[in-house]
Amino acid sequence: MLGIAAAVLFFIAFLINAADITTNDVFSSVNVMLIGLGLLALHVAGIGHGRRTGRR
Known part of the structure; x- marks a missing residue:
């Protein structure tokens, strides 16, 4: 589950960087x-x- 959350955050960071959005x-x-x-x-x-x- 954490791997999926990391992938989503990487995608958001890419969009912020690629679109040159000022935050x-x-x-x-x-x-x-x-x-x-x-x-x-x-x-x-x-x-x-x-x-x-x-093991149990």
């Missing part, structure tokens, strides 16, 4: 991209996955 400092394309990278790192670390595949 405030909080929602700049770099900040949105960094939030996406953080979510992607959590996804790769195994946090936020759907089902647990451990």
Whole structure:
């Protein structure tokens, strides 16, 4: 789930950058991209996955 959220944030950051939309400092394309990278790192670390595949 976090990987999908990261992909959506990367797409939003791309649109902000490609369309040259002026936003405030909080929602700049770099900040949105960094939030996406953080979510992607959590996804790769195994946090936020759907089902647990451990032994009982």
